[in-house]
Amino acid sequence: DAKTTQPTSMDCAEGRAANLPCNHSTISGNEYVYWYRQIHSQGPQYIIHGLKNNETNEMASLIITEDRKSSTLILPHATLRDTAVYYCIVRVLMYSGGGADGLTFGKGTHLIIQP
Amino acid sequence: NAGVTQTPKFQVLKTGQSMTLQCAQDMNHNSMYWYRQDPGMGLRLIYYSASEGTTDKGEVPNGYNVSRLNKREFSLRLESAAPSQTSVYFCASSGPKGWREAFFGQGTRLTVV
Numbered sequence: 001d002a003k004t005t006q007p008t009s010m011d012c013a014e015g016r017a018a019n020l021p022c023n024h025s026t027i028s029g030n031e032y033v034y035w036y037r038q039i040h041s042q043g044p045q046y047i048i049h050g051l052k053n054n055e056t057n058e059m060a061s062l063i064i065t066e067d068r069k070s071s072t073l074i075l076p077h078a079t080l081r082d083t084a085v086y087y088c089i090v091r092v093l094m095y096s097g098g099g100a101d102g103l104t105f106g107k108g109t110h111l112i113i114q115p
Numbered sequence: 116n117a118g119v120t121q122t123p124k125f126q127v128l129k130t131g132q133s134m135t136l137q138c139a140q141d142m143n144h145n146s147m148y149w150y151r152q153d154p155g156m157g158l159r160l161i162y163y164s165a166s167e168g169t170t171d172k173g174e175v176p177n178g179y180n181v182s183r184l185n186k187r188e189f190s191l192r193l194e195s196a197a198p199s200q201t202s203v204y205f206c207a208s209s210g211p212k213g214w215r216e217a218f219f220g221q222g223t224r225l226t227v228v
Contacts, residue, residue, distance in 0.1 A: 034214055043119070043205050043219025044158065087157065091214075102148050102173055103214055105157035 004088045009110040018075040020109050022088030025069040030092050033064060034103065035073045037084040044087065044105070047073065083113045117141050121206050121220035128196045128227045136191040136223050138206030144218075146209045147189035148173075149181060151202040152222075158205060164189055196227045 005023040012018040024033065035047040048055055048062045050071070055062045061074040075082055087108040122137045140147065145166045150158040150173075160173030164183040178200060180192045189208075193200060203224050209217040 041203075041222070043207070043221055045219070046215065046217055049215055102150070102160035102163050103217075104160070104174070105150075107155070107157050 004090055004106060006086075006088050006106065006109045008107070009112065011112050011114055012075075012078050014080060014113050014115050015077055018078040018082065018111060018113070020073040020075075020086050020088075020111060021070065022073070023070045024088070024090045027068050027090050031090050032092070033062065033071050034089040034091065035060070035062065036087045036089065036103075036105070037082075038087070038108070039081075039084040047086075078111075078113045080113050080115060083111060085110050119206055119208055119218050119220040121204075121223050123223060124221065125224045126226070128193075128225065130197060130227060132196050133192065133194050134196065135193075136204055136206075136225075137188070138190065138220060139188045140206075140208040140218070141187065142208060142210060142218065143186070144208035144210045145186070146213075147183065148207040148209075149179075149189070149191045150205045150207065151175065151200075152205060153202050161191065161204075193225075196225075198227045201225060201227045 032049050032051050034049040036044040038044045048057055048060050050062045050064055064071045085108040087105050089103050119140045148163040149161040152158045159175050161175055161179050162173055162181040164170045167186045170181050182190045203222045205222050206220040207217055
């Protein structure tokens with residue numbers, strides 16, 4: 001799996017958009033970008049994933065550069081409850097049933113939403 | 116829906132003691148996983164089970180054994196606990212959409228003294 005680089009920590013004001021960057025310069029053509037977050041002391045939670053097109057769901061938007069070497073997770077209107085560690089993970093899309101091995105979590109970005 | 120349930124939530128062991136961490140999911144998922152998380156670190160995969168009847172080693176399997184008891188349950192056993200195994204343990208499961216629909220339990224906080 002390709003390695004990712006994320007800032008250790010970021011601050012964002014409540015109500016503003018939080019933009020979390022991730023570099024994955026060695027990503028290969030069949031690898032997806034996944035984002036998870038972990039709120040203090042809880043298990044990680046899936047946010048969004050994408051291959052090359054921008055993606056949006058009810059939680060966030062994912063912007064992937066045209067060369068796919070970096071991406072940005074956008075939380076459009078951050079709230080205090082969005083304070084968490086955000087993990088950017090790159091790997092081949094896996095389906096269970098036929099077999100699915102684990103995701104590799106790095107240290108992520110600690111996002112702190114300031115009131 | 117309960118999702119992924121882990122027991123116990125907290126445990127203190129003495130060095131050399133054994134114990135089993137239990138995990139159960141009610142989402143009919145094929146794949147289940149055990150991770151550990153040390154302070155300030157990301158999660159590291161211990162073992163996983165792609166489907167009932169199969170288990171495979173992850174990144175840090177030494178000192179652990181697992182059993183996929185049935186489709187719902189995946190247990191993690193420490194035969195002889197060591198202080199280096201002090202950590203938070205997370206169980207996870209994933210369905211047909213793989214890591215797009217993966218769910219984690221709330222964790223077991225284990226201290227080995």
